[in-house]
Amino acid sequence: MSTTEQRVAIVTGGARGIGAATAVRLAAEGRAVAVIDLDEAACKDTVEKITAAGGKALAVGADVSDEAQVEAAITRIVAELGAPTILVNNAGVLRDNLLFKMSVADWDTVLGVHLRGSFLMTKAVQKHMVDAGFGRIVNLSSSSALGNRGQANYSAAKAGLQGFTKTLAIELGKFGITANAVAPGFIATDMTAATAARVGMGFDDFKAAAATQIPVQRVGEPDDIANAVAFFTNEAAGFVSGQVLYVAGGPLN
């Protein structure tokens, strides 16, 4: 591609929260952004925000854990935006429960969206990156990868994504492709609001309680994560690969 051509980025789970902020941020950096979420109509707000600011974006409905839907989504993105060379695997769900109460369905759903979904998306997109001799893959891990009560499924998926990321970095590096993981701590989104509701707390009280445990004394915002993703997807970050960056207002590892 010529240096003036716009790179195409894909952000999964881009309808809201961290994915929406990331899509907007990547568009502001000049990327054409495919916003994938379960429901195409739900991507409208993110796409409108990007186009209102003069950017280019496409709403795509797909379940990232479904192979056929992923293939169809990538075919459409290639046709309507161009070959994607930036991929942010952000789509996620929670099905929290203590191990003895966790259903097999809740295990499978969480592993399916985070791990299978990231695998299917990356497999479908990597050939375009190889063809371009350039690629940036960012997987959303979590501080829960280090272990978190009530999240056996989620912590296993988020730790799994770290191993997945490092293997991608090793296999794909020779094609100009980097793979990194961003592991957020507490970020104020619908996901953490749902957790507050589940434990019977108001979201403001829940955030205030979390902030007391965080060295910078605040919870994170989606833009805090979008900023880290923007760094990893930058052309200048080509020598940074296979890393896990905890973005949590303090040290974790």
Ligand SMILES: NC(=O)c1ccc[n+]([C@@H]2O[C@H](COP(=O)([O-])OP(=O)(O)OC[C@H]3O[C@@H](n4cnc5c(N)ncnc54)[C@H](O)[C@@H]3O)[C@@H](O)[C@H]2O)c1
């Ligand atoms: N919020 C946090 O504190 C936090 C912390 C660590 C990691 N994360 C991770 O960051 C990512 C984004 O989290 P968020 O807080 O913005 O969550 P969110 O629930 O606000 O948004 C997640 C989005 O993913 C979409 N999605 C879910 N399943 C999908 C599927 N199968 N196919 C396509 N889209 C799907 C949802 O519809 C939703 O729009 C997730 O991977 C999450 O695990 C979040």
